[in-house]
Amino acid sequence: MSSKKRILIVVMDGLGDRGCEELGGLTPLQATETPNLDWFTKHGTAGTCDTVAPGVRPGSDTSHLSILGYDPLREYTGRGPFEAAGIGLIGRPGDVAFRCNFSTCDDSLRITDRRAGRVDKPDTEELLSALDGMEIDGAEALVRAGTEHRAALILRGEGLDARVTDADPHEEGPILQSRGRVPEAERTARILNEFVRRSYGAMRDHPVNRRRIAEGKPPANVLVPRGAGEFPHIRPFPEIHGMSAACVAGVGMIKGICGVCGLDVLDLPPECTGGAGSDFSAKMRAAMAALERYDFVLMNCKAPDVAGHDRDPRLKCDVISRLDEMAGVLREGFPPDLVVAFTADHSTPCSLGDHSGDPVPIAIYTPGNVMDDASVFSESGCAHGRIGRIAGRQIVPICMDLADRVEKFGA
Amino acid sequence: MSSKKRILIVVMDGLGDRGCEELGGLTPLQATETPNLDWFTKHGTAGTCDTVAPGVRPGSDTSHLSILGYDPLREYTGRGPFEAAGIGLIGRPGDVAFRCNFSTCDDSLRITDRRAGRVDKPDTEELLSALDGMEIDGAEALVRAGTEHRAALILRGEGLDARVTDADPHEEGPILQSRGRVPEAERTARILNEFVRRSYGAMRDHPVNRRRIAEGKPPANVLVPRGAGEFPHIRPFPEIHGMSAACVAGVGMIKGICGVCGLDVLDLPPECTGGAGSDFSAKMRAAMAALERYDFVLMNCKAPDVAGHDRDPRLKCDVISRLDEMAGVLREGFPPDLVVAFTADHSTPCSLGDHSGDPVPIAIYTPGNVMDDASVFSESGCAHGRIGRIAGRQIVPICMDLADRVEKFGA
Numbered sequence: 001m002s003s004k005k006r007i008l009i010v011v012m013d014g015l016g017d018r019g020c021e022e023l024g025g026l027t028p029l030q031a032t033e034t035p036n037l038d039w040f041t042k043h044g045t046a047g048t049c050d051t052v053a054p055g056v057r058p059g060s061d062t063s064h065l066s067i068l069g070y071d072p073l074r075e076y077t078g079r080g081p082f083e084a085a086g087i088g089l090i091g092r093p094g095d096v097a098f099r100c101n102f103s104t105c106d107d108s109l110r111i112t113d114r115r116a117g118r119v120d121k122p123d124t125e126e127l128l129s130a131l132d133g134m135e136i137d138g139a140e141a142l143v144r145a146g147t148e149h150r151a152a153l154i155l156r157g158e159g160l161d162a163r164v165t166d167a168d169p170h171e172e173g174p175i176l177q178s179r180g181r182v183p184e185a186e187r188t189a190r191i192l193n194e195f196v197r198r199s200y201g202a203m204r205d206h207p208v209n210r211r212r213i214a215e216g217k218p219p220a221n222v223l224v225p226r227g228a229g230e231f232p233h234i235r236p237f238p239e240i241h242g243m244s245a246a247c248v249a250g251v252g253m254i255k256g257i258c259g260v261c262g263l264d265v266l267d268l269p270p271e272c273t274g275g276a277g278s279d280f281s282a283k284m285r286a287a288m289a290a291l292e293r294y295d296f297v298l299m300n301c302k303a304p305d306v307a308g309h310d311r312d313p314r315l316k317c318d319v320i321s322r323l324d325e326m327a328g329v330l331r332e333g334f335p336p337d338l339v340v341a342f343t344a345d346h347s348t349p350c351s352l353g354d355h356s357g358d359p360v361p362i363a364i365y366t367p368g369n370v371m372d373d374a375s376v377f378s379e380s381g382c383a384h385g386r387i388g389r390i391a392g393r394q395i396v397p398i399c400m401d402l403a404d405r406v407e408k409f410g411a
Numbered sequence: 412m413s414s415k416k417r418i419l420i421v422v423m424d425g426l427g428d429r430g431c432e433e434l435g436g437l438t439p440l441q442a443t444e445t446p447n448l449d450w451f452t453k454h455g456t457a458g459t460c461d462t463v464a465p466g467v468r469p470g471s472d473t474s475h476l477s478i479l480g481y482d483p484l485r486e487y488t489g490r491g492p493f494e495a496a497g498i499g500l501i502g503r504p505g506d507v508a509f510r511c512n513f514s515t516c517d518d519s520l521r522i523t524d525r526r527a528g529r530v531d532k533p534d535t536e537e538l539l540s541a542l543d544g545m546e547i548d549g550a551e552a553l554v555r556a557g558t559e560h561r562a563a564l565i566l567r568g569e570g571l572d573a574r575v576t577d578a579d580p581h582e583e584g585p586i587l588q589s590r591g592r593v594p595e596a597e598r599t600a601r602i603l604n605e606f607v608r609r610s611y612g613a614m615r616d617h618p619v620n621r622r623r624i625a626e627g628k629p630p631a632n633v634l635v636p637r638g639a640g641e642f643p644h645i646r647p648f649p650e651i652h653g654m655s656a657a658c659v660a661g662v663g664m665i666k667g668i669c670g671v672c673g674l675d676v677l678d679l680p681p682e683c684t685g686g687a688g689s690d691f692s693a694k695m696r697a698a699m700a701a702l703e704r705y706d707f708v709l710m711n712c713k714a715p716d717v718a719g720h721d722r723d724p725r726l727k728c729d730v731i732s733r734l735d736e737m738a739g740v741l742r743e744g745f746p747p748d749l750v751v752a753f754t755a756d757h758s759t760p761c762s763l764g765d766h767s768g769d770p771v772p773i774a775i776y777t778p779g780n781v782m783d784d785a786s787v788f789s790e791s792g793c794a795h796g797r798i799g800r801i802a803g804r805q806i807v808p809i810c811m812d813l814a815d816r817v818e819k820f821g822a
Contacts, residue, residue, distance in 0.1 A: 019779050027781055048797050052820060055808025059821020072821065079822050253822070351779050355819055357812030358781065359797070380783040380797055389458075389799030 005337045005366060005403035007243070007296045008287060008330075009395065011067060012323055013060065013251075014305025016347025016360040016379055020313040028307075028316035028350070029361070029378040036327035037342060037363065037377035044365030046374035047387020049395065050357075051345055057357045060305070063345035064257045066392030068237055068298065077162070078229030084152035086256025089144040091154045091231035096162045096188060098225035100143075100151040102127070104218040109175045109200060114168075115149040116220035123208050124151065127220055130202040136191045143223065146252065153225050155192070161185035161230075167196050168226035175224055192225060199223040236262025241400065243295035248287045250278060254300045263298065266290055276303045276319060280326035288333060300345075301326070308348025316350060339366040339402045341395055342377065362387060362395070366402050416748045416777060416814035418654070418707045419698060419741075420806065422478060423734055424471060424662075425716025427758025427771040427790055431724040439718075439727035439761070440772070440789040447738035448753060448774065448788035455776030457785035458798020460806065461768075462756055468768045469803075471716070474756035475668045477803030479648055479709065488573070489640025495563035497667025500555040502565045502642040507573045507599060509636035511554075511562040513538070515629040520586045520611060525579075526560040527631035534619050535562060538631055541613040547602045554634070557663065564636050566603070572596035572641075578607050579637035586635055603636060610634040647673025652811065654706035659698045661689060665711045674709065677701055687714045687730060691737035699744060711756075712737070719759025727761060750777040750813045752806055753788065773798060773806070777813050 017027040024031075050056065051063035052072060061082045062072035080097035084090070091097055102124055104113035124145035134141040139157030146152060163185040167178045178193050180186035200222045203209060209219035238245050239262065246266050247258035250273060255265045269286055271279035280301050287299040301323060307316035330340065344360035361382035363374070374385030390398070400406050428438040435442070461467065462474035463483060472493045473483035491508035495501070502508055513535055515524040535556035545552040550568030557563060574596040575589045589604050591597035611633040614620060620630035649656050650673065657677050658669035661684060666676045679697060682690035691712050698710040712734060718727035741751065758769035772793035774785070785796030801809070811817050 018781050021779070025779075025782060030782075048799055053808070054801060054805040055810075055812040055817060057812060057817045057819045059819055062821030076821060082822075352815065356815075357808070357817055379781045383783055383797030383799065384795070389797075389801070 003337070004295070004405050005339050006291050006294070006335070007399045007403050008291060008338060008340045009067060009298045009399070010340065010342045011064070011298065011300045012304050012342070012344050013300055013302045014308045014346060014348030014355065015344035016358050017308065017316065018347070018349040018351055018356070018358060020350050022313045023317070027379055028313050028320055030380060032317045032320040034320060034324040034377050036324045036331050038375060039331060040327060040340065040342060040365040041363040041377040041382060041385070042375040043371055044363050044369055045372050045387050046361065046363045046377070046382035046385025048359045048383050048389045049343055049362045049392055050359045050389065051392030053391065054359070055357045057355050058346045059355065060253055060345055061257055063392060064254055065261070067343070067345060067395055068258070068261050069240070069393050069396040070234065070261070071393060075232050075234055077232045078227060080227045080229035081231045082253060082256045082260065083227070084144070084154055084256070085260045086252030087144050087146040087152055089142060089152045089154055090259045091156070093231055093233040094160065095231040096155045096160045097229055097231055098153040099227045100153050100223045100225045101168065102149045102151060102220035103222050103224050104220065105175065105200065105222045109197070109222070111169065111172050111175060111224070113218045114172060117218040118148045119220040120148045121145055123212070123220065124149070126208050127203050127206055130206060131199055131223065134195070134198060136194050136198070137187070139191050141195055149220070151223060153195070153223065155188065160188045162188070162228040164189040164192060164228050166226035167192060168224045170226070175222070196222065196224065232260070234261055238262055241296070241396065243405070244293070245296040245298070246290050246294040247298045247300070248283060248290055249298070249300035251300065251302050258298060264294070276306045276315060278303055280322055281329045284326045284329045288330065291335065291338065304344070305348045308350055309353055311350045311353045313350045336367050339364065339399045341399055343395065359389065362390070364399060364402065369402060414748070415816050416750050417702050417705070417746070418810045418814050419702060419749060419751045420478060420709045420810070421751065421753045422475070422709065422711045423715050423753070423755050424711055424713045425719045425757060425759030425766065426755035427769050428719065428727065429758070429760040429762055429767070429769060431761050433724045434728070438790055439724050439731055441791065443728045443731040445731060445735040445788050447735045447742050449786060450742060451738060451751065451753060451776045452774040452788040452793060452796070453786040454782055455774050455780055456783045456798050457772065457774045457788070457793035457796025459770045459794050459800045460754055460773045460803055461770045461800065462803035464802065465770070466768045468766050469757045470766065471664055471756055472668055474803060475665055476672070478754070478756060478806055479669070479672050480651070480804050480807040481645065481672070482804060486643050486645055488643045489638055491638045491640035492642045493664060493667045493671065494557070494638070495555070495565055495667070496671045497663035498555050498557040498563055500553060500563045500565055501670050502567070504642050504644040505571070506642040507566045507571045508640055508642060509564040510638045511564050511634045511636045512579060513560045513562060513631035514633050514635050515631065516586065516611065516633045520608070520633070522580065522583050522586060522635070524629045525583060528629040529559045530631040531559045532556055534623070534631060535560070537619050538614050538617055541617060542610055542634065545606070545609060547605050547609070548598070550602050552606055560631070562634060564606070564634065566599065571599045573599070573639045575600040575603060575639050577637035578603060579635045581637070586633070607633065607635065643671070645672055649673055652707070652807065652816070654816070655704070656707040656709070657701050657705045658709045658711070659694060659701055660709070660711035662711065662713045669709060675705070687717045687726060689714055691733055692740045695737045695740045699741065702746065702749065715755070716759045719761055720764055722761045722764045724761045747778050750775065750810045752810055754806065770800065773801070775810060775813065780813060
């Protein structure tokens with residue numbers, strides 16, 4: 001056996017598309033020159049990938065679980081845990097996690113502003129310090145502020161059960177009493193209701209809110225949970241594969257998924273924003289630097305997804321051009337002991353403005369691999385390659401084999 | 412999300428083939444000009460499909476179950492139920508169904524003509540009216556006449572069990588005593604044997620048979636069951652997918668499968684015979700009309716299968732030319748909110764005269780889809796497309812995604 005190689009998976013979020021009228025029926029990838037991505041396709045192997053399964057419209061969470069080799073049909077327990085992890089609140093198996101809003105309510109716990117005037121840090125962080133660590137009936141409450149009015153809550157303790165209804169009415173009006181969907185979850189619902197009540201008690205007269213009221217702003221005086229999910233028992237990626245692993249990503253949700261799976265979530269240079277204007281080349285240099293310390297790096301570039309959601313094919317073409325320059329940075333400084341896979345987590349067709357189940361292109365390259373007859377990195381071009389049509393959770397095994405990291409099965 | 416599209420699956424029965432000596436080694440599809448099917452291939456996406464699994468030789472029943480998204484390895488309970496359904500006798504889960512022959516037997520229940528001189532309607536229908544609804548040991552017998560000497564029997568009642576042996580000796584000679592293959596099925600075997608005995612009692616001196624004897628024809632004086640199968644617990648297609656659904660087909664078996672799966676089985680114009688001379692374009696117009704009332708239509712054209720069974724490559728080429736004209740009817744009046752899939756349920760190679768496990772071509776088209784590099788609709792041409800090699804039961808999910816009818820999995 002030669003020595004083991006390292007692995008880089010570049011996930012260009014929402015990259016796949018459908019034919020766009022504005023581009024003469026071509027997809028943005030088909031319509032854009034991508035000499036560097038094409039080079040990797042021509043010198044490597046290519047194919048088509050259903051991140052979850054044919055016809056399934058994946059979220060970024062379920063698709064990244066797949067790309068990391070997990071079966072989301074088994075491991076995905078709802079948004080709560082992954083959103084919590086996304087803002088750095090990574091729980092343990094058995095914890096029950098919730099997404100929360102800071103809201104404005106009156107003394108009868110009736111919501112008058114669901115987003116508390118889009119309150120933001122540092123107010124939210126200061127308010128939460130009054131709640132974090134609260135004990136209710138043997139359970140501990142952990143809270144963390146997210147973007148604007150968003151926050152996460154984890155309840156930790158023996159015998160909790162995530163099968164509870166939302167306290168959030170999802171509109172202005174009385175905060176709901178959470179109930180157990182099954183008898184085993186009734187205690188958790190009672191704890192949750194008590195948490196909501198106490199959050200109002202602790203924040204109503206908080207100095208931050210007195211100041212906000214004085215400034216004419218709605219007070220952020222209650223935390224309203226929804227989307228309960230149990231933290232999944234996910235076996236850490238480094239333990240499964242025997243590789244140290246990190247992620248280079250700007251988006252909270254992706255960082256959350258990677259964190260839950262046991263990858264180190266790295267800090268990014270400030271010019272990597274996760275938005276359409278993000279500096280992908282700087283991100284690639286950060287990933288290449290990370291590969292000097294880690295066996296495996298997952299890198300996510302959110303921008304093509306943003307362009308797809310904005311239904312903007314021209315912007316997506318522009319983003320793709322800059323993604324190709326990013327691929328050029330890797331091509332130029334390509335370490336000989338690296339396996340790289342360029343792919344997407346799902347398609348976000350501009351005509352749809354949302355994720356679709358269309359499969360995505362994938363190209364995998366390492367020096368000395370089999371060159372196949374695919375030479376263009378696009379939805380159609382990669383279909384000429386010998387990877388064929390694979391599932392997202394086959395990407396890691398295929399890369400590990402090319403990295404000479406797989407034990408022989410048999411003799 | 413844009414608005415949901417409708418879906419048409421065109422199943423060209425037995426369309427796939429192998430190289431034919433008479434065609435210089437080409438398949439009938441490769442040897443025939445198909446400008447319209449090629450247009451759909453060029454403007455859509457294409458691939459190769461194993462309706463059940465690689466190397467499996469599907470029947471039309473198991474393959475249509477797959478194409479409708481079911482797993483025939485789980486749902487297929489034998490021919491009895493589907494043959495019964497094919498002649499309009501659609502049972503309930505738990506019913507035990509049999510295929511039957513009208514035969515001629517003597518007083519010792521010894522068969523002298525297994526097909527009773529190929530007796531046909533209306534004689535068979537009149538004879539069955541003497542049997543339908545018979546009660547035996549708490550079970551009810553339902554019977555229905557099929558083509559010529561064929562009929563179907565359903566036993567309905569508590570505690571029946573399909574694991575019984577055939578009464579039909581499959582040759583001339585004594586009718587067999589059915590036995591339970593397991594102790595739990597012995598009562599069902601006894602009921603079946605009593606049914607056979609009573610069918611002879613009721614039909615022996617029936618006026619229809621007195622007339623047949625007077626005309627020198629063998630009397631159809633006994634009904635001989637075989638191929639027991641329990642009616643499967645199939646969750647209705649419209650309920651699974653949230654789509655109203657219909658089938659446009661001439662062949663009883665296909666209508667039976669579709670009926671069991673909860674599709675509405677539509678009446679056809681008389682020029683659609685299901686045979687090699689059937690008017691496919693009239694059938695396409697019927698399917699297009701059905702799409703004004705249904706979200707999903709499955710259309711079956713039996714003719715290529717007939718040509719394959721007849722080992723007649725020239726006839727198959729001629730049938731394919733006319734199928735292409737049918738595709739032209741759709742192309743000309745293509746509704747912008749339609750997803751169409753052209754495929755086959757299995758291959759029926761002329762060199763074999765029977766079904767084979769060769770995968771079949773598939774092309775899927777909807778305006779605004781990804782155009783790939785396949786441009787010829789044939790076993791080899793479709794392999795250039797990005798659908799890759801899929802299983803039959805992935806067709807519906809893929810079409811549903813293109814029809815924007817799939818819920819997102821994750822966030």
